[in-house]
Amino acid sequence: MSIKAFRFQLRLKPGTERALRRFAGSCRWVWNAAIGEQQRRREAGEQFTGYAAMCQWLTAWRHAPATAWLAEAPIHPLQQTLRRLEAAYQRFFAGQGGYPRFKRRGQEPGLRFPDPKQFALDPANARVKLPKLGWQRIRLSQSVVGELRNATVTRERGHWFLSLQVELPDVLPAAGLAPTLGIDLGVALFAATSDDQQIEPLQALERQQRRLKRYQRAVSRKVKGSRNRRKAVDRLGRLHARIAAQRSDWLHQLSTRLADAHPVIAIEDLQVAAMSASAAGTVDAPGQRVRQKAGLNRAILDQGWAEFRRQLEYKCAARGGAVVAVNPAYTSQKCRQCGHVSADNRRTQSVFACVACGHAENADTNAAKNILAAGLAVWAEGPPACGAAVSRAQPARARRAAAKKQEPAEATCSGPVPGTSAVGIPCL
Numbered sequence: 007m008s009i010k011a012f013r014f015q016l017r018l019k020p021g022t023e024r025a026l027r028r029f030a031g032s033c034r035w036v037w038n039a040a041i042g043e044q045q046r047r048r049e050a051g052e053q054f055t056g057y058a059a060m061c062q063w064l065t066a067w068r069h070a071p072a073t074a075w076l077a078e079a080p081i082h083p084l085q086q087t088l089r090r091l092e093a094a095y096q097r098f099f100a101g102q103g104g105y106p107r108f109k110r111r112g113q114e115p116g117l118r119f120p121d122p123k124q125f126a127l128d129p130a131n132a133r134v135k136l137p138k139l140g141w142q143r144i145r146l147s148q149s150v151v152g153e154l155r156n157a158t159v160t161r162e163r164g165h166w167f168l169s170l171q172v173e174l175p176d177v178l179p180a181a182g183l184a185p186t187l188g189i190d191l192g193v194a195l196f197a198a199t200s201d202d203q204q205i206e207p208l209q210a211l212e213r214q215q216r217r218l219k220r221y222q223r224a225v226s227r228k229v230k231g232s233r234n235r236r237k238a239v240d241r242l243g244r245l246h247a248r249i250a251a252q253r254s255d256w257l258h259q260l261s262t263r264l265a266d267a268h269p270v271i272a273i274e275d276l277q278v279a280a281m282s283a284s285a286a287g288t289v290d291a292p293g294q295r296v297r298q299k300a301g302l303n304r305a306i307l308d309q310g311w312a313e314f315r316r317q318l319e320y321k322c323a324a325r326g327g328a329v330v331a332v333n334p335a336y337t338s339q340k341c342r343q344c345g346h347v348s349a350d351n352r353r354t355q356s357v358f359a360c361v362a363c364g365h366a367e368n369a370d371t372n373a374a375k376n377i378l379a380a381g382l383a384v385w386a387e388g389p390p391a392c393g394a395a396v397s398r399a400q401p402a403r404a405r406r407a408a409a410k411k412q413e414p415a416e417a418t419c420s421g422p423v424p425g426t427s428a429v430g431i432p433c434l
């Protein structure tokens with residue numbers, strides 16, 4: 007069984023929103039009151055009180071006249087708050103976390119409904135039924151599959167969201183599959199595929215850069231601690247969130263489309279973390295071309311290669327396929343027609359022109375086709391889903407073998423030394 011999450015925006019009427027805020031505020035009150043009670047007991051020399059006993063405090067609070075308003079909120083999220091508090095205490099006792107802290111206004115925990123009996127989903131009418139709130143409309147941006155496990159309602163930057171967790175049966179790798187698509191990741195193009203698609207990057211950040219700068223300036227001009235600064239910070243935060251949402255939506259649509267059409271995909275094993283590592287270098291070895299690299303880094307992060315690959319991996323796996331990572335060495339310099347490898351094949355950034363056979367095409371498409379061929383070779387060597395273990399068990403040997411495999415028979419190559427960037431992990 008595997009767990010999958012769905013997240014939808016709630017479309018609330020103002021009255022409902024006020025009620026939800028009150029419920030979230032009640033959870034925060036319970037969290038803080040329970041910490042206060044634990045502290046009082048500790049100072050009195052008593053032992054830590056566990057979840058079950060804390061729930062009895064909650065019952066007492068809900069019946070006490072002074073805090074009877076707690077009874078207006080649904081009981082399960084309040085109990086879940088105590089469950090989370092207990093987990094925070096257990097982490098503290100195990101030395102894995104700090105002492106649980108009081109939550110301030112604005113730090114309300116989400117409302118968690120731990121049992122599918124407590125809520126109902128009506129996809130046909132795009133609505134969800136929540137305790138004490140009744141039916142609420144949601145932006146049902148995709149269809150929910152699987153068996154509902156729990157629901158959480160959270161507030162983010164003025165919007166309320168419903169997160170659903172579902173349980174899905176594991177998909178067994180389908181037999182007889184092989185890579186049918188190679189993807190080359192780039193900067194000028196976000197990606198080029200072996201079936202001649204050229205995917206332009208979503209320059210969400212680029213496009214909104216000017217507005218972002220203006221909002222940032224507005225924040226820095228306001229007096230610290232002032233109400234206007236608070237407003238400007240909120241506005242900047244909303245813009246950041248909007249950019250992130252646009253980027254996430256774009257990336258998800260792209261990865262879903264590719265995984266739907268191609269359950270097994272070959273992709274170059276760029277070490278995104280290494281590539282976007284600090285260009286400034288260290289004191290002993292200062293980096294070169296810092297500004298250019300900084301720009302490239304931002305472009306890489308802006309386009310979210312690592313996130314793209316993560317999405318492809320789980321979406322392909324959910325379709326019984328896999329992502330095959332191939333050694334990226336020479337994929338951009340090798341002619342896919344005759345196999346000639348030379349830096350001269352790449353006279354310009356965008357055009358590939360083989361100096362041996364004259365084959366010419368878009369450089370990124372040529373690379374994507376090489377990646378597909380390399381993926382097929384890796385696939386033929388053995389079953390996937392062994393990758394991490396194999397690469398950990400024998401990293402040096404795998405790396406050397408992979409580097410060798412990419413070398414042409416004659417010493418005609420004038421490409422970069424492999425080894426340094428070559429990874430050669432057979433599969434994932």
Ligand SMILES: [Zn+2]
Pocket residue numbers: 341342343344345346360361362363364365
């Ligand atoms: Zn050629």
